[in-house]
Amino acid sequence: MTAPYASDPAQVRGRRVAEEESAFRSPFQRDRDRIIHSSAFRRLKHKTQVFVAHEGDYFRTRLTHSIEVAQVARTIAGALGLNGELTEAVALAHDLGHPPFAHAGEDTLDALMAPYGGFDHNAQAVRIVTSLERHYAEFDGLNLTWETLEGLAKHNGPVTPLRGHGPVTGSLPYALADYNARHDLELHTHASAEAQVAALSDDIAYNNHDLHDGLRARLFDDDDIAGLPIVGDCYAEVDRLYPGLDRKRRRHEALRRVFGVMVGDVITRSRYLLEDAAPASVAEVRHLGRPVIRFSDALWGDLKQIRAFLFARMYRAPEVNDMRLRVHGVVSTLFPHYLNAPDHLPEEWRRDVAQAADETALARLVSDYIAGMTDRFALQEYASLTGEGARDFSDNGV
Structure with missing residues (x-):
């Protein structure tokens, strides 16, 4: 059943260019x-x-x-x-x-x-x-x-x-x-509840899969994270239900429970906030002055501890820091190169270069081009300029 504060596709505020909608x-x-x-x-x-x-x-x-x-x-x-x-x-x-x-x-x-x-x-x-x-x-x-x-x-x-x-x-x-400036998105208000859900889902996904990727990269092991809030309880439950389970299955069963705890907490807390605020429309959600999709305070405190662990053991691990320095060199090389030699941009981009009014407009164009690159294409472009290939970026022990 759709809630009264849900976004109604029959009441959309339109597209910037009017189109006939699909049947x-x-x-x-x-x-x-x-x-x-x-x-x-x-x-x-x-x-x-x-x-x-x-x-x-x-x-x-x-x-x-x-x-x-x-x-x-x-x-x-x-x-x-x-x-x-x-x-x-x-x-x-x-x-x-x-x-x-x-x-x-x-x-x-x-x-x-x-x-x-x-x-x-x-x-x-x-x-x-x-x-x-x-x-x-x-x-x-x-x-x-x-x-x-x-x-x-x-x-x-x-x-x-x-x-x-x-x-x-x-x-x-x-x-x-x-x-x-051309299409007012009412940036001073909150977004719809749907967009707020997307934001919290991002937090849930990366908190869970960064633990999994860090384990796979051997930046830490299962015993290291067993002392973390939420995570430790999930490992203990798996051990109780499935004693002697092999390491790979044990890890998967524990981390999927971590996922479930976070999702369940958001649903429970957000139901309470929505019932308490009782918005009658999506417009009221936008103008409440506070989000309606949230973790509970207790779980948010637990997640802060998990994030602090990941920051120290993964995001700033020596192996990852080494790669950060190397890719900094890649982007720092590509940007001034294209800014000073925009004729090296692909043909379809050079048409926009001709219309760039000043250096700022040209820099925005170069930024757009680099931002659209994949990791491997950026490395290929860097290699073509410097002779340093992707192999030089892979020997970091991860």
Whole structure:
């Protein structure tokens, strides 16, 4: 049963370019399908989640992460009576703006773009789906509904001067300010409950799979995480139910229970918050002034401990730090090269170079091009400039 505060596909606020809607698919389903068929979505299969893609076939990529986020989001949305298609669309698109090499690549690109308004992956996702995807005859981008664009822009909360990330222009990330000036996404309010579900599902997915990937990479072992909150109880339950279970199955059974604990907590806490606030519409959700999809305080405290462990033992592990330094060199080499020699960009990009009004516009174009690269393509381009190949980036013990 759909809740009164769910986003209603029959009441969408439209697309920037008017289109005749499908007779067979809802507007949000169409958004989801366009995202899945986009070039940017396909490129996620060769973009890092934590490890560089060539470090191992079993580690998560941005694509597999996005699929896992969408699966969690559908479950939570269904339990709360929300629109699953909108939730899934935002979940699938939330990482489209990530450059190669995960957060290391973003941090480097943000620093290089500091004189030109900075770089923010959430804002870049909006830029991709509103401009950089160029396949349709009548418009640039994917021409998504207002609701999906809103969810991409502010699924983590209102985007204001207090919430801005990194160097900004006009108190907002450059790419987001540029689009919002032409199409108001009401950045000062919260997003729909569906977009909020997508944001929490992202937290659930990476908290779980980063534990799994860290174990697979042997950055820590099962005994190391057995002392963590939530995780330890899940291992103990598996040992009680299945004594003597082999290591691989034991690990899987424990971590899927960790997943379940997080999902169940969000559903329980969010039901309470929604019942307490009793919003009669999605508009009321946006103007409550607080999120309605949340973890409980107790579980949030447990997750902080898990994140602190992952930060120390995985995100800043010597092996991962070594790779961060190496990929910093890749992006730091590519950016000034294309900025100073834009004629080295592909032909379809050089047409936009001719229209760049100033150095800032050219830098934004170079940033767009680099942000769209996969890990392996960035390494190939770097190798063509320096003679240093991908092999030089793989011998790090992971």
